[in-house]
Amino acid sequence: MATSKTRKPAPATSPAEAPIVSSTTVTLDALARELGPADGAFAARTYAGIPEEDLVAEGTRIDSQSLIDDVPQFVASARRILGSLSEAQRGKVRMPEALLPLLVAEAGRLQAMKRSHDAAATEVAGARAALEAQGRSAMRDGIAERDLCYDGLRNALGARRMARVDAVVGRADSPENLARGLEALAAFIDETRRADPLQDAKLLEDYGVGAECAATLRATAQRVRGTGSVQIDAGRRVTQRALDLQDGRVTVVIEKILRAFRSARRVDGTILVPELNKAAWMFEVRSGSSAKKASAGGDKPPAGGDKPPAGGDRPSAGGDRPSAGGDRPPAGGDKPMAGGDKPMAGGDKPPSGAGEAQGNAPPAQPATPPIPGAGG
Known part of the structure; x- marks a missing residue:
């Protein structure tokens, strides 16, 4: 008696995966074609009130090529992240849609200026x-x-x-x-x-x-x-100052985009932040929030950490904290303790946990000042 052979079912085919776009295929020109031209009125509002000297000062801190190389992948990453968010999550990224096209346009202008500048420099060197x-x-x-x-x-x-x-x-x-x-x-x-x-x-x-x-x-x-x-006439169409100024314009927009994503991530930890490569160092030092204001008593946690000195019995600079035992007034005896002017009942002991930073608040993170105008 012949036995029939059962065929094994074919393995289920997985849905086609979206092709991974190599970073080398993302260019400023391609992004400019996809996103369209920048909104001129929005650009004017973005840079309004920012002194030119401030933009130049920022531009001198970073090499133009680092920005040119980083912007395409940075913008592509931002677009992928935005595309993966739900409507509610997207609302947390408080960033106008015109900002990405503006960054691409400014970076494209920087690229053209850099090429002209370098070509002129090469020509002058040859002459x-x-x-x-x-x-x-x-x-x-x-x-x-x-x-x-x-x-x-x-x-x-x-x-x-x-x-x-x-x-x-x-x-x-x-x-x-x-x-x-x-x-x-x-x-x-x-x-x-x-x-x-x-x-x-x-x-x-x-x-x-x-x-x-x-x-x-x-x-x-x-x-x-x-x-x-004979003197060499450089004849440069793009001066170094103009190049630094354009660098500054690009960094202002990058800072705004990063701030929008970082703010959203603090609210929703599943929201990613677009990454930079060569220019990352410039924005990482700015990523911390500005120094927090002191609490109502005016005390700030000691620099370098949120723990009090060992034993909590050393006075801070200025002598406004009690010594061990809490039964001696500060030097001079004529100023109340910072953060409160009434002793506890009994008057001979400080509150429990004396010497700890108020509220165990983390110390203010040192950070360089933000890019002028980027906080808009």
């Missing part, structure tokens, strides 16, 4: 190198012509008559000094030829240091002086 090469060539030619002329004059006139030549030839430690020496030699040749046209003039011609040599010396001097005085 300066070429000019320096021309200057070195002119100096070599000038020194060679001077030495040939000097030796020719010595052969023509003799060593005794070279004292004046030695006095006027000068040094070759700069283009200007070399040019003056060449012109002085040319003047000496002309004067010598005029002073004795029959003897000296012919001797100078015999040794190749006559009228033609004087003309060559002057032409060489002009070339040496010319290459030494």
Whole structure:
């Protein structure tokens, strides 16, 4: 009897997963096409009231390329997080929709400015190198012509008559000094030829240091002086200050976006915060809230932690806390304890747990001031 074989059911196919987009495929240009142009009126409101000098100061703290590299993935991450939130969660991220397109537009402008700035810098460096090469060539030619002329004059006139030549030839430690020496030699040749046209003039011609040599010396001097005085015109369309200013504009928007997500995460811990890479350090030091105000009594917890000194029996700076046992007034005896001016019943013991920071509040986290205008 034939037995039928039972077929095993085919494994259930999992739904197709969304392709993971590589960070290399996220570009500012692609984001700009998806998000559209920035709202000009919103941009004006965003930067209104922020002094230009403050933006420049912020921009000088970070390299432009770090912002350019980080913004695409930062924006893509923010969009993914927003897309995963429920309507109620999305309401906790108090961030206008126009902020992401604004960041992409500002970062795109920064990228274009950086390219122009770098291209101009490369062009200037090339022009300066070429000019320096021309200057070195002119100096070599000038020194060679001077030495040939000097030796020719010595052969023509003799060593005794070279004292004046030695006095006027000068040094070759700069283009200007070399040019003056060449012109002085040319003047000496002309004067010598005029002073004795029959003897000296012919001797100078015999040794190749006559009228033609004087003309060559002057032409060489002009070339040496010319290459030494040429200045490179940078012609930069984008100055370093303009680049720093744009850096500052980008950091202001990043700060606003981070603050919106971090605020929402403090309310709902499941809400993620978009991450930065190269520029993260600049915003991590700002991530803590500003120093909390002191409690009603005016006391702040000791720096470095929320625990009192061992035993709770040391007075704080200023002597406004009781010593061990609580039965001695602060130094001077004429000021009440900070945080309360009435002793406990019995008057001889401080409240239970004396020395602890009020409410066990965490110490104020040190943080650098926020980016000017980013708190809007």
